[in-house]
Amino acid sequence: MSHHQSLKVLLVCVSRALEMIAHGLADYAKTL
Amino acid sequence: MRRFLILVGAWLAAVPASAQDCTPVPHRYLAWGAPGERIVWGETVPLGQVWELESGGAATTDNRVLEYMAQHFVPPGWFVPHATSGYHSNSPTSVTGSTPVIAFQRGTILSAGEALGVRVNSTPDFATMAVLYKVFVYPEACLARLKGVAALVSAGAPSPPDFTALLQAAQIAATALTGLAASVP
Numbered sequence: 001m002s003h004h005q006s007l008k009v010l011l012v013c014v015s016r017a018l019e020m021i022a023h024g025l026a027d028y029a030k031t032l
Numbered sequence: 033m034r035r036f037l038i039l040v041g042a043w044l045a046a047v048p049a050s051a052q053d054c055t056p057v058p059h060r061y062l063a064w065g066a067p068g069e070r071i072v073w074g075e076t077v078p079l080g081q082v083w084e085l086e087s088g089g090a091a092t093t094d095n096r097v098l099e100y101m102a103q104h105f106v107p108p109g110w111f112v113p114h115a116t117s118g119y120h121s122n123s124p125t126s127v128t129g130s131t132p133v134i135a136f137q138r139g140t141i142l143s144a145g146e147a148l149g150v151r152v153n154s155t156p157d158f159a160t161m162a163v164l165y166k167v168f169v170y171p172e173a174c175l176a177r178l179k180g181v182a183a184l185v186s187a188g189a190p191s192p193p194d195f196t197a198l199l200q201a202a203q204i205a206a207t208a209l210t211g212l213a214a215s216v217p
Contacts, residue, residue: 008216015209022202025195032193 054177056084056168064162073105073149074163082175083142088165089115089135090150099153100134100161107145114140114148136165141178 065072072090077083090100102115115134136148150163170178 004216008213011209011213011216015206015213018202018209019206022195022199022206026199029193029195 054170054174056170058086058166059083059169060164060166062162062164064160067160068156068158069160070154070156070158071149071151072161072163073147074165076105076147077142077144079144080172081144082170082172082178083167084170084178085136085138085140085142085148086166086168087135087138088148088163088167090133090161090163091130092133092152092159092161093130094152094154094159094161096154098158101151101153102134102136103149103151104140104142105147105149130162133161141175142167143175144172 061074063072063074074088089102092098092100101113104112104114106112115137134150140148142148148163148165150161152158152161176182
């Protein structure tokens, strides 16, 4: 796997993680 | 990087402004009424302030036995009895020109628009009297602390935190990251 591909995977992972954290926080806020 | 530093700088500058400074600021006042003036007032507390009385009262140059009354002016227009009325007589040999006759109640907290004053039951030939005091001035938001209660008292349940802005920002960042990933060859 080239460096570029690794970077690509990392960026996509960070992007998905951000989305998941944000949605998780929004759901948590609804339960308060 | 420069933009980041500017943001951090702006945040640091905003922090002291949002913190409530409840440091007591001493304030002193002395005002003589005109000869014959039988009601003398202190200052009216300005909007946005609370005052805590440290010491104060009235002094007189009249040497007769007279009744002095302290009053606390409370908007819209009440004269709340403040200190016990007292009788006073200067002996002719001890008239110094500023004999204390009545004291305001120490620790009294005055809100905006309120004032302390003194009146005397006398004939119009009354000499003069003064109102004098020392107070500590605080911003109005310090009232809860002055009274020793929690500053934030909520009647109902606290409102849940709002993550809308965070969610929006995260989505924008995620889209940008996805776009960035797509642009990587």
